[in-house]
Amino acid sequence: MSSSGGVVRRSLLDDLASSMLSLIADRNLAAGDPFESVRSLAERFKVAVPTIREALRRLEATGAVELRHGSGVYVGRHIGRLVLANPLAPTPSADRLVELLQARALIEPPVAALAAQNRTDAALERMDQHLAEAADLIESGDHARLAEVNMDFHRSLAQASGNATLAEVVESVTVVNVREQLEILHIHGDRQADLDEHRAILEAVRAADAELAERLTREHLDGVLTVINDRARPPLS
Amino acid sequence: MSSSGGVVRRSLLDDLASSMLSLIADRNLAAGDPFESVRSLAERFKVAVPTIREALRRLEATGAVELRHGSGVYVGRHIGRLVLANPLAPTPSADRLVELLQARALIEPPVAALAAQNRTDAALERMDQHLAEAADLIESGDHARLAEVNMDFHRSLAQASGNATLAEVVESVTVVNVREQLEILHIHGDRQADLDEHRAILEAVRAADAELAERLTREHLDGVLTVINDRARPPLS
DNA sequence: GAATGAAAATGATCAGATCACTTGGTCATT
DNA sequence: AATGACCAAGTGATCTGATCATTTTCATTC
Incomplete structure (x- = not known):
């Protein structure tokens, strides 16, 4: 058959x-x-x-x-890609969003480590720009745009790995409903802390410290995940 | 903008x-x-x-x-999915195939670790079946079908993680041109060793030994990657 | 009961027409 | 010269209605 x-x-x-x-x-x-x-x-x-x-x-x-x-x-923008985010995917459920973040927490840290090894000046500059823009947006209070730029940082981090396939995978899992991730960020709340964490990751990558980049990325995503889980299942008392 | x-x-x-x-x-x-x-x-x-x-x-x-x-x-079969393999993707270049395997070597080991933690009896049985079928196919010499079943094993391993998104990601990076991966396998050659490695991974998962499952999966994929790289850049002397 | 074959259901493709939107140029106004 | 209103051509979007190809169904036949 x-x-x-x-x-x-x-x-x-x-x-x-x-x-x-x-x-x-x-x-x-x-x-x-x-x-x-x-x-x-x-x-x-x-x-x-x-x-x-x-x-x-x-x-x-x-x-x-x-x-x-x-x-x-x-x-189109995605010409030649091997891995895609389903453009027709419906708004994922809360469970699905948690899954998505778990997937990111699993995939992105080693990708960050690889980025620390392979990063180019161009890639570092791109990440610098995203963080600068994010800082501006925290000032101006445009949270919707901020959420997008934060995702852009994660994507450019993946691009810095030098592996286009990995970049596509990360793109696919980050593109899903920035709107929902915005809501998450809104709950998470500490936008400045997020920015600081992103900056720390970038510096680790710049310093070619793969282990540190991996650890910081893991802590960053685990932190978000913790917040989400707390919201999903609020403490009993 | x-x-x-x-x-x-x-x-x-x-x-x-x-x-x-x-x-x-x-x-x-x-x-x-x-x-x-x-x-x-x-x-x-x-x-x-x-x-x-x-x-x-x-x-x-x-x-x-x-x-x-x-x-x-x-x-359709992919109704409700968030991450997809591009169904229109052209045959990837040799470089892209190496990238693909690198991505797999990065992603699948931690997924295997997760699978060791979350595996269900049903998931274990599914993997058992795939390995049994693979053993039969080695006997019968149907290498094309064998390559497919081997990919099935990796997919069911990802499914055992309990995270549908991760399963979709692994699906997406394994579905790409089984034909090419078949060629790789043909070069790699040692189909029995592959099967043995798969069996060892499954046993680690069955034993809920996350660390071992991760290490074995990493070694398995790194092994394939090494073979590919050796072929791509044959030793100088 | 199994094989056959006509009929119906359904997707695939065609042809030509009309509507809606974008773009670039014309031209009058300022 | 710069600006803005307007027009016309190019192009995508949608419609109508028909014909062909494939699958499925089912009554007929052996």
């Missing part, structure tokens, strides 16, 4: 989707570049417009392309 | 996609269950067939639904 072996009859849509991806690759297009109009694509592949649109929707769902009304079809 | 703040104008397609997901959720449908015909959906949402099909293609791309020619629309 199962799908192993045998000739997989590729559907027309499969062909269209992969052909368009090849087209993008052949032209060396990068994220954000304009691709080609729907009508032009339909003509190129000798299919009707609705058909090419179905294939485009499929690509769109994985972030490979982007359709902008009135403007055109563009290369 | 960026997408923060502001009113996000949800398109008709966004509404259709999320409405259909809600419909599936409301009906308590599980993966594999029949959903509803395209025509019926078009009628229900008062839109034309090509429109509903675009929305369905979007859902299909994330594994939320499945369209079977002549049969109907069914609930």
